Amino acid sequence: MIQVRNLTKSYKYKKILSEATLNIEGIYGLIGPNGAGKTTLMRILAGLVSVNEGEILVESDKFQSKDLKSVRNNIGYLPQDFNMYPKATVFECLEHIAILKGLKDRKERRNRIEQVLEQVNLLEATKQKVHKLSGGMRKRLGIAQVFLTDPGILIIDEPTAGLDIFERIRFRNLLREISKDKTIIIFSHIVEDVEFLCTKLGIIKEGKVLAEGTPSEIAQTSSGLVWEIQAHPDHLPEIFKQYTVIDIKQQDYNLLDIRILSEQKPNKATPLKPTLIDGYLSIINGWGIEKDEPIKI
Numbered sequence: 001m002i003q004v005r006n007l008t009k010s011y012k013y014k015k016i017l018s019e020a021t022l023n024i025e026g027i028y029g030l031i032g033p034n035g036a037g038k039t040t041l042m043r044i045l046a047g048l049v050s051v052n053e054g055e056i057l058v059e060s061d062k063f064q065s066k067d068l069k070s071v072r073n074n075i076g077y078l079p080q081d082f083n084m085y086p087k088a089t090v091f092e093c094l095e096h097i098a099i100l101k102g103l104k105d106r107k108e109r110r111n112r113i114e115q116v117l118e119q120v121n122l123l124e125a126t127k128q129k130v131h132k133l134s135g136g137m138r139k140r141l142g143i144a145q146v147f148l149t150d151p152g153i154l155i156i157d158e159p160t161a162g163l164d165i166f167e168r169i170r171f172r173n174l175l176r177e178i179s180k181d182k183t184i185i186i187f188s189h190i191v192e193d194v195e196f197l198c199t200k201l202g203i204i205k206e207g208k209v210l211a212e213g214t215p216s217e218i219a220q221t222s223s224g225l226v227w228e229i230q231a232h233p234d235h236l237p238e239i240f241k242q243y244t245v246i247d248i249k250q251q252d253y254n255l256l257d258i259r260i261l262s263e264q265k266p267n268k269a270t271p272l273k274p275t276l277i278d279g280y281l282s283i284i285n286g287w288g289i290e291k292d293e294p295i296k297i
């Protein structure tokens with residue numbers, strides 16, 4: 001469990017994070033639009049950036065600490081594109097990193113490397129050069145290097161960016177498997193990633209935490225706001241002006257099924273069961289949010 005309390009971060013006069021409070025546990029997803037402050041928060045948690053105000057309390061079976069620097073060894077960070085030592089083989093790359101991480105004993109180090117490669121299903125690629133790996137394999141190599149020291153907390157930036165559908169599913173399954181004894185924090189603007197993986201979510205916009213809850217609790221915040229309307233493609237510009245459009249499906253050449261958010265029931269609209277993306281967009285749009293108060297779910 002990581003408790004982030006009233007975290008404020010400014011660069012010069014610009015506030016990037018404003019009294020952000022989060023209770024991070026399980027597989028936790030932090031989502032928000034571009035510029036929301038996700039990367040900044042991630043870098044703070046990874047111990048790479050300092051804060052102006054607030055505190056972070058890390059609790060796990062292993063320790064309890066308010067000082068992130070002292071627990072850095074228990075935090076593994078996987079950046080969006082792991083591409084260290086591109087000319088080295090997978091094994092050489094892990095060996096370099098293991099040495100940097102202080103695994104001094106040669107035999108122990110080699111055993112550990114084999115263990116982590118097996119864990120992420122990369123044993124067969126041991127001798128392949130890093131730059132020749134597919135995007136998904138590189139992600140798995142990223143996880144392998146993080147696992148060398150078996151951290152209790154894993155921070156992952158955009159887990160499935162650049163992966164095809166098969167690698168996406170495979171990588172999500174890997175994360176689910178390894179999450180059993182770890183806290184995993186996923187930073188993403190792909191709602192689908194967090195929907196399938198995360199047990200809890202935080203929504204952040206312009207440096208402020210707008211809501212925190214399970215995916216279904218977040219979805220429920222848009223209850224009564226989600227509708228399907230049907231319209232001719234020529235009417236789309238008008239519909240975009242009037243409503244927040246979530247999805248459009250072509251029924252035939254002349255008819256579209258359009259999923260929208262609206263506080264009032266539009267003419268001839270059918271109410272729909274809310275999903276996470278509906279809840280996310282309604283929160284981002286500010287519906288049901290008291291000014292400056294996070295949604296209490």
Ligand SMILES: Nc1ncnc2c1ncn2[C@@H]1O[C@H](COP(=O)(O)OP(=O)(O)OP(=O)(O)O)[C@@H](O)[C@H]1O
Nearest residue numbers: 011014016032033034035036037038039040041189
């Ligand atoms: N070192 C810095 N100096 C000044 N401003 C910064 C710095 N780093 C980030 N910012 C600003 O902080 C704001 C939040 O940036 P951040 O990268 O944390 O957002 P984000 O949610 O990760 O966005 P994205 O999804 O686009 O990556 C942006 O307006 C950005 O310009």
